[in-house]
Amino acid sequence: MTGLEERVRVGLRDAGDRIPERMTTSRFPEPRGVPGWIKATAAAAGVLVVIGGVGLFGNGGGPVGTGVARLALTQDVPALGGVPAVVNSSVSTDGFDPLPDMTLWQWGDSGASATWLVETRLDADLTALLGPSTEGEAFHPPAPGQVETLVLTDVGWHALSWQDSGTWHVAFGFDEAAVAEMAERLLSGVQLGQAELRGERPVLIDPRRLIPGPPVELSELFYSSPAGGFSVALFRGWPHGVESGLARLGDGVIRTMVNGEEAVTFAGEVNSWVMWTIDEGSTGFVESSDLDVETLIEVAESVTSVPLGEWRVLTGIESADVSSTTRPLGDTGFAALGDSGVVHLTIAQLRDVSEIWGSLVGAEVTDPDTWGRRVADACMLGVWNVDVAELLAAEYVSQDLGRVDETMLPAATDAIWRLAANVCPEAFPEGALEAGAPSARRP
Amino acid sequence: MIDDDRAAEIEAGFTSFYAEWREPLRRAVALATGDVMTAGEAVDEAMTRALARWDRIGSFDMPAGWVYRVALNWSRGLFRKRKRELLTAIDLDGARSDSLPDVDLIDAVERLPLRQRAVVIGRFYLDWSTAEVADALDLAEGTVKSRLSRALDQLARDLGGER
Numbered sequence: 001m002t003g004l005e006e007r008v009r010v011g012l013r014d015a016g017d018r019i020p021e022r023m024t025t026s027r028f029p030e031p032r033g034v035p036g037w038i039k040a041t042a043a044a045a046g047v048l049v050v051i052g053g054v055g056l057f058g059n060g061g062g063p064v065g066t067g068v069a070r071l072a073l074t075q076d077v078p079a080l081g082g083v084p085a086v087v088n089s090s091v092s093t094d095g096f097d098p099l100p101d102m103t104l105w106q107w108g109d110s111g112a113s114a115t116w117l118v119e120t121r122l123d124a125d126l127t128a129l130l131g132p133s134t135e136g137e138a139f140h141p142p143a144p145g146q147v148e149t150l151v152l153t154d155v156g157w158h159a160l161s162w163q164d165s166g167t168w169h170v171a172f173g174f175d176e177a178a179v180a181e182m183a184e185r186l187l188s189g190v191q192l193g194q195a196e197l198r199g200e201r202p203v204l205i206d207p208r209r210l211i212p213g214p215p216v217e218l219s220e221l222f223y224s225s226p227a228g229g230f231s232v233a234l235f236r237g238w239p240h241g242v243e244s245g246l247a248r249l250g251d252g253v254i255r256t257m258v259n260g261e262e263a264v265t266f267a268g269e270v271n272s273w274v275m276w277t278i279d280e281g282s283t284g285f286v287e288s289s290d291l292d293v294e295t296l297i298e299v300a301e302s303v304t305s306v307p308l309g310e311w312r313v314l315t316g317i318e319s320a321d322v323s324s325t326t327r328p329l330g331d332t333g334f335a336a337l338g339d340s341g342v343v344h345l346t347i348a349q350l351r352d353v354s355e356i357w358g359s360l361v362g363a364e365v366t367d368p369d370t371w372g373r374r375v376a377d378a379c380m381l382g383v384w385n386v387d388v389a390e391l392l393a394a395e396y397v398s399q400d401l402g403r404v405d406e407t408m409l410p411a412a413t414d415a416i417w418r419l420a421a422n423v424c425p426e427a428f429p430e431g432a433l434e435a436g437a438p439s440a441r442r443p
Numbered sequence: 444m445i446d447d448d449r450a451a452e453i454e455a456g457f458t459s460f461y462a463e464w465r466e467p468l469r470r471a472v473a474l475a476t477g478d479v480m481t482a483g484e485a486v487d488e489a490m491t492r493a494l495a496r497w498d499r500i501g502s503f504d505m506p507a508g509w510v511y512r513v514a515l516n517w518s519r520g521l522f523r524k525r526k527r528e529l530l531t532a533i534d535l536d537g538a539r540s541d542s543l544p545d546v547d548l549i550d551a552v553e554r555l556p557l558r559q560r561a562v563v564i565g566r567f568y569l570d571w572s573t574a575e576v577a578d579a580l581d582l583a584e585g586t587v588k589s590r591l592s593r594a595l596d597q598l599a600r601d602l603g604g605e606r
Contacts, residue, residue, distance in 0.1 A: 004602070004604060005567065007548060007602075008552070008563065008595075008598065009567040009568075011548035012548075012549075012552065012563075012564065015474060015545075015549050016471070016474055019479050379520065380488070380492070380513060380516050381492060381513050381516070382512060382513065382516055391499055424520075427516065427520060
């Protein structure tokens with residue numbers, strides 16, 4: 001090994017050692033486990049819709065899964081930028097096991113005005129957590145052990161979380177030193193960074209990196225509670241152009257089909273619309289450039305014959321990262337979530353992939369979530385590798401036909417490759433597209 | 444159908460693999476992408492997909508290589524989506540150490556194109572042979588060697604030394 005190679009080896013190992021230990025204590029397998037982290041998403045005063053779970057969720061011992069939680073605050077959150085305030089909350093979960101004891105939420109943009117919400121089992125003394133670095137005038141710490149929700153506003157960049165015997169703790173501050181001070185106080189004087197807290201070392205993180213994706217400009221979100229399996233969402237101010245799309249709110253999830261070719265054409269003066277979904281099966285919409293919200297809701301109700309119930313206007317999400325709320329819930333799999341967990345196919349793409357699969361494999365599969373997951377996997381796992389393509393092909397054929405038909409695998413392998421080539425050509429390494437489908441490369 | 448015994452065997456195999464490789468791979472991906480935060484996500488995403496297919500992936504010669512490659516794919520997709528530079532500086536201040544890091548070296552490695560960096564990390568951080576790196580990244584070994592050579596040439600130039 002040359003001197004340079006040795007320097008690279010030593011330098012990289014040193015740099016690797018300096019990377020903080022993982023933030024969570026999630027282990028695998030861990031039934032009813034905790035998420036590796038939460039991908040917080042958009043929200044507004046009143047209702048917070050989040051998609052959580054980056055790491056490995058134990059899912060009752062079953063498949064690794066992720067889920068979505070909807071946190072509905074029962075009272076208004078003080079205007080952003082104020083002092084911390086405690087609000088009562090109710091937490092509901094959709095699609096996965098109950099939330100762990102600690103959850104971190106964020107809304108607003110990812111800049112300095114970011115607002116954080118901590119939902120935790122407060123075995124710790126939050127007075128110590130907040131300490132003198134906050135004004136505290138609206139803060140009344142709950143008794144230890146009580147489940148509460150704490151809203152911290154206008155906090156800075158640094159956060160600290162750790163787990164202690166199943167209880168999650170979190171600290172925020174304007175700077176690293178403040179957070180460290182909070183944490184050290186909370187840890188009874190243990191020096192941060194040197195502590196071994198029951199096997200876990202507290203780790204400082206940068207909350208800025210919790211927010212995936214670019215912001216989508218929405219000026220207002222109107223929301224109506226689901227009624228009879230029916231959900232409706234109304235947005236105003238969705239940007240026109242390439243990022244326009246169809247959104248729906250179902251089961252606590254805002255779904256968006258970006259550039260959905262058969263969706264509304266958001267052109268001209270159209271700036272408000274209502275859309276809905278019934279039992280996840282169909283989506284409709286009402287659009288208008290001049291109807292007020294009440295009228296739009298009335299129209300929606302008349303069209304669907306389903307009372308929408310109470311609705312409320314949610315504001316203050318101008319910079320909300322709606323793009324990160326668009327990942328559908330999966331029924332079983334982790335692939336339902338994550339930045340590349342699901343590819344949002346346009347109607348045309350869905351039609352194409354279904355037709356390709358149907359013609360080559362003989363199975364009629366039209367579910368957009370199924371194809372969204374499959375295409376995402378094909379793009380991420382690297383379907384340009386023949387072994388991967390064959391592996392996925394066998395998997396999907398087995399799922400669709402209930403058996404693995406060996407004679408069908410070559411066609412299915414090519415189909416998987418073509419699906420990915422159509423949807424994510426940019427993911428292919430140099431020359432991989434030109435090399436052609438697996439059948440073209442077999443001897 | 445996989446019977447219960449086989450399922451337990453698969454789960455045990457994955458659990459062992461996860462315990463051994465999750466952290467080294469997270470650090471390797473962090474070094475390759477320069478993004479500490481998303482490296483864990485990337486590896487977990489890849490691990491999850493490995494788990495779903497562990498009866499096959501577990502029989503590979505180098506399942507860790509498979510996970511490394513998938514995690515890098517995931518990161519690439521994420522960064523494309525974010526329309527941001529793939530490389531951001533590793534926050535060396537975020538951790539505590541008595542010694543100073545070789546900042547010049549890290550900077551030089553970070554300036555390498557990702558495809559070279561991924562090879563360098565595999566070879567020198569994960570300590571894989573060129574053949575193993577080739578397997579992990581789905582490349583010909585000759586390609587790995589040439590990328591490694593070009594990367595080292597570039598590092599030598601940047602660091603003002605010789606190979």
